[in-house]
Amino acid sequence: MTQVEESFKKNGHIVIVGASLAGLRAAEILRKEGFIGKLTTIGDEPYEPYDRPPLSKQVLSGWIPADHTTLPRLQPLDDVEWRLGVAATGLDIANKQVQLADGETVDFDRLLIATGTRARPWFKANEAALKGVAVLRTRDDAQHLRQLLDQKPRRVLIIGAGFTGSEIASVCMDLGLSVTVAERGESPLIGALGGEIGSVAAQLQRQRGVDLRCNTMVSSLEGDASGRLRGAHFSDGSSLDVDVAIVALGAVRNIEWLQDSGLAVGKMGVTCDADCRVLDSDGRVIGDVFVAGDVASFPHPLYSDQLVALEHWGNAVAQAEVAAHNMLSSQAECRPYLTIPAFWSLQFGVNIKCVGLPPFADEVVIMQGSVEKRQFVAAYGYQGRTVAAVSFDHGRWLPFYEKQIAAAAPFPPESPSFDIPTTLQPVPARFPRVLI
Known part of the structure; x- marks a missing residue:
């Protein structure tokens, strides 16, 4: 840690635009890793950060009311300045200012963009x-x-x-x-x-x-x-x-407020490098501006460094943690965002879990279990390499497949158990031919 970075931890001002899961987690990590400077979080909704997955499940079913979804605090944030119910409308990179819908501006030394998405x-x-x-x-x-x-x-x-x-x-x-x-x-x-x-x-x-x-x-x-x-x-x-x-x-990424900022923004969100540092429209890194969560578009080394944009709960948490760490670190201490994507869904009594990026694949094969019983694991492959796996009520095996994905194992991979079909016959995955 350089003297400059140590001084910034004490005297700097970090602004987070986006008061949802990624923004909250980033704020917690910043405090946990020793940032005691000024921390401001801006959000367009009037509520403290809340959890979205329960909205389509427990809230709709009547198990819990919508106002009982506030996210728990994993780190004390009593000294954070919360500016809720006011949207960011512009970003001035040269003067390091965020412009707000109420006409005010907020100065920053370093900025995290975590504005997420909205329903289409x-x-x-x-x-x-x-x-x-x-x-x-x-x-x-x-x-x-x-x-x-x-x-x-x-x-x-x-x-x-x-x-x-x-x-x-x-x-x-x-x-x-x-x-x-x-x-x-x-x-x-x-x-x-x-x-x-x-x-x-x-x-x-x-x-x-x-x-x-x-x-x-x-x-x-x-x-x-x-x-x-x-x-x-x-x-x-x-x-x-x-x-x-x-x-x-589907969703639309909240990037309109950045259209005149000079940042690299588009339908896939805000483009960044592997360290979550935002790029400008010429592809150059802007050292004091970072991005995390649904609005981020980032290169993933397991997928040919193709730009990936994810709307997963786990991605918002993990990427926010990396971005927050890197905001407080020298270049030598930065760590790349390499997390393998994962998500889950509960529908019609079946727990669907996934690791990796299935849309990157061209083939799929049933590895274990029974499709007829809705209890199985399927692996996805691309040009002879395992890139993803999905389970229907068979999630205990997914950690094995996650390791296969991380190791770029051949496709189909070896099955970890006895409940395998008679023949492992890959078939076309049949994805719509659009970029993920």
Whole structure:
């Protein structure tokens, strides 16, 4: 640690823009690693950092209210300046200032960008404004949607069958509601797990009674004279009476406030190097600006240094920890972000867990268990190398596959147990051909 870094720990000012999971974890690590200077956290919502995964599960199901999702503090943060309920609207790199929606500016010595994502809205604003049309991303979204479901709608339409849409469909079925899911791809979860494993998810949904319509888009939503949702029209020419429509079409990264900043920003978020240091639009490192969480786009050495953008709880925590450490370190003491991605989802009574990046793969093979029983592990391969694995109610084996991914093991890898299929026959993973 240089004298400059030691002085900064005592006298510097760090600003974190984004008061959610990544922002909170970064603040905790900064204090834990000895930063006693001024620390300011800016957030556009009026709430202290809260946990998002329960919103589509426990909150919607009625187990807990939306305002009981506040994240616990792992480190005392009583001396942090919290500026909540005010959004950042601009960034002046030259003068090291964050501009706020209330007209004020906040000076910084070092900055962490952790502004995350927001729900992608329905593409027709007049239809999105109908009573009964909802998205799910924030605490307020969850509370609003829970109120809609409490009214016992005759039918719920979910637009999009990614993880959020599928989890919401699962909760609605558990609540005894009639559910239709419209998915433009050939199966649920196709963007995350591919069409081969997605077909298993499709069977699971239909067996539970979901009216699943794949290769189908919602072309329009229809309201009555009072502005309340009453129906939906589909790309195949059919229509359906619905009382609630939940738009689950993925997320949009919160980068608009950075458009004139000179940083490297785009649809995948804010581009950084392996140390979480942000790049400018010419690809040069900006030493005092860092990024972490859903809004970060970073190179991963296990995936040919391809830029990766992840919206996983574990990634937000791990990347925030690395970014915070590097904010307090000399170049020699910085550590790269090398964590293997991992996430999980509980839907229709099945615990789905994943390690690695399945969308990087071109093949998949069932390694263990039984697809028919919905208890199995599948490994993903790319050009003869193991790059990911997913389990359906078989998660105890995933640490083995994580080690295979880290070691760039051949594909298919050796199975760690006896419950293997008669033949390990890789098949095309069937991902949509888009960049991850």
